[in-house]
Every structure is written in structure tokens, then in C-alpha cells.
Amino acid sequence: MNPLQNVTSIRLKIFIIIAVSITFAFLAFDLIMLKHQQNIYIEDLLFNAHSVSDTILKSLEQDMMADNTTSINITLQAIGKQEIIKELRIYNHNGEVRSSMIGDEVGEVQFSQTESNQCFICHHVGNEQNRSRDMLTYNVDTEGSCIMSVIVPIQNQPRCSSAACHAHSPTQRILGFLNMGVCRSRLQEDIHRSQVQILMVSLLFILLLPALIMLFIKKHVSRPLRQLLVSTDQIARGDLDCKVDIVSRDELGQLALSFNKMLERLVAFKTEIEGWNEELEERVTQKTMQLKEAQSQIIQAEKMSSLGRLAAVIAHEINNPISGLIVFINLLQKSMDKEELTEADRVKVIKRLGIMESEAKRCGHIVSELLSFSRAEQKMMDCNIAEIVERSVSILKFKTKDKQISLNLNVEPDIPEIRCDPGKIQQIIMNLVQNAIEALPQGGEIDISAQYVKEKKQLKLVFHDNGIGIPEEFLPHIFEPFYSSKDNGQSVGIGLFVVYGVIHQHNGAIEVDSAEGKGTTFTIFLPA
Structure with a gap:
């Protein structure tokens, strides 16, 4: 206004x-x-x-x-x-x-x-x-x-x-x-003549008096008020250089004097606040630098700590199969020292060689998984997620053929292409389905679905099995490296860790819902 x-x-x-x-x-x-x-x-x-x-x-x-x-x-x-x-x-x-x-x-x-x-x-x-x-x-x-x-x-x-x-x-x-x-x-x-004269004089006064009064008001009231309003509007816009001229000693003059005093106090407050802001910004800058330095030290310490924990875990995980290999090698050496091997000794040697092969493959699998996760390079391209899912499922069907496991696929038509690394997306699909297969020792069903959520512009992948499920106390730790809820000794515990890392590399998210004895559902969201 x-x-x-x-x-x-x-x-x-x-x-x-x-x-x-x-x-x-x-x-x-x-x-x-x-x-x-x-x-x-x-x-x-x-x-x-x-x-x-x-x-x-x-x-x-x-x-x-x-x-x-x-x-x-x-x-x-x-x-x-x-x-x-x-x-x-x-x-x-x-x-x-x-x-x-x-x-x-x-x-x-x-x-x-x-x-x-x-x-x-x-x-x-x-x-x-x-x-x-x-x-x-x-x-x-x-x-x-x-x-x-x-x-x-x-x-x-x-x-x-x-x-x-x-x-x-x-x-x-x-x-x-x-x-x-x-x-x-x-x-x-x-x-009548006197009446006309009186009315004319009255009319003249009626016209002149308001005009004279309005001239007085305009000069001594309206102009000072106008100046006050203009100055107030300038202050509202942040301009504090707008003092009002004091032209009278009446109430309006006192108002103008009070306005100027108020303006001087506002300028003083503004100067003081600006000084506080500068001091505060300087302190914030110093504290920020100190926090960054402390953060970098903490990050470095965390890196060293994580590296130490990772090295200890890797050493432990690899040490177990290597220790087994050493034991079996010593046994083989003792067997070879004999002049003649009986048929029973030969069977034992073959069995021990198989175990040694399995343990060596286990070491290789651990190293392979770590190398796959540690690769920073990504081959990003526009991909049809339906083709990747169908290709992965066709490979895994051979593993479910003799285990009484039904693998069901439901992919919505016309899903838009997403930008991703197709090899890593196939890797997470294979890992999740492999985990579902291992959770169905007595057979069951695995349902895989893919759909496009238009409101959120996301691709939604759902993996559901009706297997043994995951105990509630294990759920907070399933994405940690080398952690496994399986007690068969064959699981490395790095599969879900790799899945979690690949999804976050693609700016996605993963959710898990599981109950012991009722099955498990993994839900993945990828930007589309």
C-alpha cells in the first residue's frame, strides 16, 4: 500500500x-x-x-x-x-x-x-x-x-x-x-436584498474558510505526516538514512524529534548487531575449522580402526581355511612317507584333497567378493531392468530345479530404463536369490517383482521367500561384513554387505522385513 x-x-x-x-x-x-x-x-x-x-x-x-x-x-x-x-x-x-x-x-x-x-x-x-x-x-x-x-x-x-x-x-x-x-x-x-447579501457573504466564507484551513493543514499537518510516512516506508525497506526535518515546535515537531531519536537508536542497534554478527561469524568459522580438523582426525581414526577390524576379520576368515589346508598337507605328507598306500589310505587322501580344494575355493571366494566390492569404477549406462532380472532368474533356475523351489517372476510392462551398472545390479539380484534359496532347505516359493512408482520416480524391486526367516536379534547386523545368521560354516557373511554397498552406490535404498518361520522380504528402491 x-x-x-x-x-x-x-x-x-x-x-x-x-x-x-x-x-x-x-x-x-x-x-x-x-x-x-x-x-x-x-x-x-x-x-x-x-x-x-x-x-x-x-x-x-x-x-x-x-x-x-x-x-x-x-x-x-x-x-x-x-x-x-x-x-x-x-x-x-x-x-x-x-x-x-x-x-x-x-x-x-x-x-x-x-x-x-x-x-x-x-x-x-x-x-x-x-x-x-x-x-x-x-x-x-x-x-x-x-x-x-x-x-x-x-x-x-x-x-x-x-x-x-x-x-x-x-x-x-x-x-x-x-x-x-x-x-x-x-x-x-x-x-430580500439584505437576505441575498447575507447569503452571498456566507457562501463566500463557506468557500474560503475550508480552503484556507485546508491550506494550513496541508502545510503544517499533511506535509510533515507525508514525510514521516515516506521515512517509515524507507525504514521498512531497510534504509536507515532518512531523518525527518523538524520545521515546527508543536506536536508534529515533537513527533519528528522522537522519530529521529528512534532512528538514531535503530542505527546504533544495527551497527551493534552487525558487529555481533561479524564476531559470531568469526567464531563460527574458527569452530567450524576446529570441528573439521577434529572430524578429519575422527574419520582417520575410524578408517584406521575399520581397517584394523577388517584386517582382523579377513585374517580370521582366511586363517581358518588356511589352517585346515596346513593340517591336511601335513597329513598328506605323513601318508606319502609310507612305502605303500592301501586302498583305505588312498580314499582318505582323495577325501582330504577335496576338502583342501573346497577350503582353497573358500579363500578365493572371500578375496573375490572383497575385490568386487572395493572396485570404485562403475560402468553406468541406460539399462532395461526387466532384461537384467529375467537373465539373472534364468541362471538361478538351474539351482532350484532339484530343490522343489518355485521361482516366480512378475515384471510390469513398459518399465522405463534406468541408469545403472548392469553387472553390479545382476550381482545383487543373484546374491538375494541365492540367500532365499539357502533359506528354503525343505523347498518353497521365491517371488520376484519389479514395478515403476510414478509418484516417487523410483524403480521398486521386491524379493520374497517363505523360508525359515531371520531371527529378530540378527536383523540389525545382516548388512555388516562377515556377519552371517547361518551356522553351516559355508557362508562367508559378505553377500548382503556387498548388496548394501552396490545399492547405495546407485543412490538407492534397501529395506528388510522378516519373521522367524514366516519368510523374508527384501525391498529395493532405485532412482529411475
Whole structure:
């Protein structure tokens, strides 16, 4: 994994969190500000409406005291020419229009009196109402323009109830109402303009603030982290020459300082370990040389010991027939000293000569076997193992013909050729079969099989007899030279030793399985 990918993902996550947080913060701030600004505009409009209504009532006070409706209408019409004033009229307490900026409305009764004269107009209004500053306001939609209607009660004062022109009862609280309609379009336009400005400024901050914060993070967080990750990756690849530059004194600077200290300790540890390795290699080299020298001495001693044991065994094995030869030679000399040999003496001489011949052949056989095993040269060639086995069996069949021994051969077809010394392979076959024949004094069966083990790429030879078997205590020693389990005195004890040596010269292996009274099985594996 590229370490820089982690930095990019962290920076992206930080950017998303900051952008979303700033966006929601500014949206909440905008909503609060817009609501607050709208309230300020409305409060200002209400204050202005109250001031204008008070000014109108004070300017009309003398005309109303004199009941001069003509002058009142002229004043209302003059005031109504202002663009912001859409409605301006005066009601009496019965809901009749007494004066208006629109002359046609004078005399109309716009409210039916169903309740007290003092409150039916206020309670008749069905729009949203707002009572403040001793006046009533409500919104009226007319032809797509929103008008805020203001109703100001005209209070009964002592000079009104005592005036001669149109005296009112002192108990009457409300004499009438001033109704003024103010256009809110300009107010709405101002509010909309302010909203757009606030939103534009907020949008600008939403775009700029995350960008500025990301630039700061990139410079003071991402770059140091990137350098740390690159250095860590180099250390993972074994490069310890990658110190991190310390550009700040904050937490990342402390991290870089700790990283450099760790790197210095790693370099020191590596140098120390390399020194230990060199010292260890030097010691291992010295010990190896000492072991090789000791091994060579042991091998030489083993060779000398083996040579001594072999010489002693050979001397013992050859000394026996030679001693017999000497004895029989002395007896023959004594017989020859006689002037005349009787027929019985002649028979004894012939018998002794036969024994001497047998003992001489035994010496020759021992020497022949040793010479055959000691030959280091091998005539390796590609051979058909089936032909070698069949040729060996055909030779041995003559020895089994009169001994009631059945020799069975089972060779798989299409066995691949193997590289071997055919003479030595035939020798081991002959030795194993000869041993099997000697293990069947009362007759029996000898089974020989050959097959190719494809999985292991090996040739498998199996020699099985149902003869007397080999005692269990003899099995560990049967491949030792001059060791024999036969007690007839005719076995030299070197046949299996030769078989074992030839098989290992061919990089093969031999296994034996035997039980006394149940027969013996030799299994040979040769590379194919």
C-alpha cells in the first residue's frame, strides 16, 4: 500500500468535516440573522407608522374639534399622495367612514355593528393581529401587494366631551378610529436584498474558510505526516538514512524529534548487531575449522580402526581355511612317507584333497567378493531392468530345479530404463536369490517383482521367500561384513554387505522385513 494514500484520505475527511460544519454553522447564523433583521425592519416600520399616525391625528385635532370634514378630507388626500400610503380613513364609533383620502368612501358603513360600539372594529378584524404601541396592525393582501393596515383608536378627551360643536358623553371612551394602510413592498425588497447579501457573504466564507484551513493543514499537518510516512516506508525497506526535518515546535515537531531519536537508536542497534554478527561469524568459522580438523582426525581414526577390524576379520576368515589346508598337507605328507598306500589310505587322501580344494575355493571366494566390492569404477549406462532380472532368474533356475523351489517372476510392462551398472545390479539380484534359496532347505516359493512408482520416480524391486526367516536379534547386523545368521560354516557373511554397498552406490535404498518361520522380504528402491 502506498503510504501517501492514507494522508490523502485523512485530508479529505478533515476537509469534509470542516466544510459541513462551517456550512451548517453559517446556515444557522444566517437564519438567526435574517429573522432578527426582519424583526428589526418590522419594529422600525411599526414605530414609523405609530409616529405618522400620531402626527396625522395631531394635525387633524383642530379640524376634528371643529367638525370640519372638508378640511380633514383635503388633509387626508394630501397625505395619501405619498407612495407608501395606500389607505387613509377615519371611522366613527359606528363603523361609518367620516373622512377618507378616497372621496367616494365617505359615508359608507364598512362594519356591521354586532357588538359594543367601543370594540367591534378590533374584534371584527380576522387577520393576524399585533397589538402594540396602543394600536392594532394586521396584514391585508390586495392585488399581489402586501399592505400593513394600522388602526389607531381616537380617545375621548375632556375638551371633546365639553365642546359645543359635537359634544360626546364623558362615559364614551372611543370616539372613532384612524385607519392607515402602509405598503410593505419596499420593506420586503429591503429584507430580500439584505437576505441575498447575507447569503452571498456566507457562501463566500463557506468557500474560503475550508480552503484556507485546508491550506494550513496541508502545510503544517499533511506535509510533515507525508514525510514521516515516506521515512517509515524507507525504514521498512531497510534504509536507515532518512531523518525527518523538524520545521515546527508543536506536536508534529515533537513527533519528528522522537522519530529521529528512534532512528538514531535503530542505527546504533544495527551497527551493534552487525558487529555481533561479524564476531559470531568469526567464531563460527574458527569452530567450524576446529570441528573439521577434529572430524578429519575422527574419520582417520575410524578408517584406521575399520581397517584394523577388517584386517582382523579377513585374517580370521582366511586363517581358518588356511589352517585346515596346513593340517591336511601335513597329513598328506605323513601318508606319502609310507612305502605303500592301501586302498583305505588312498580314499582318505582323495577325501582330504577335496576338502583342501573346497577350503582353497573358500579363500578365493572371500578375496573375490572383497575385490568386487572395493572396485570404485562403475560402468553406468541406460539399462532395461526387466532384461537384467529375467537373465539373472534364468541362471538361478538351474539351482532350484532339484530343490522343489518355485521361482516366480512378475515384471510390469513398459518399465522405463534406468541408469545403472548392469553387472553390479545382476550381482545383487543373484546374491538375494541365492540367500532365499539357502533359506528354503525343505523347498518353497521365491517371488520376484519389479514395478515403476510414478509418484516417487523410483524403480521398486521386491524379493520374497517363505523360508525359515531371520531371527529378530540378527536383523540389525545382516548388512555388516562377515556377519552371517547361518551356522553351516559355508557362508562367508559378505553377500548382503556387498548388496548394501552396490545399492547405495546407485543412490538407492534397501529395506528388510522378516519373521522367524514366516519368510523374508527384501525391498529395493532405485532412482529411475
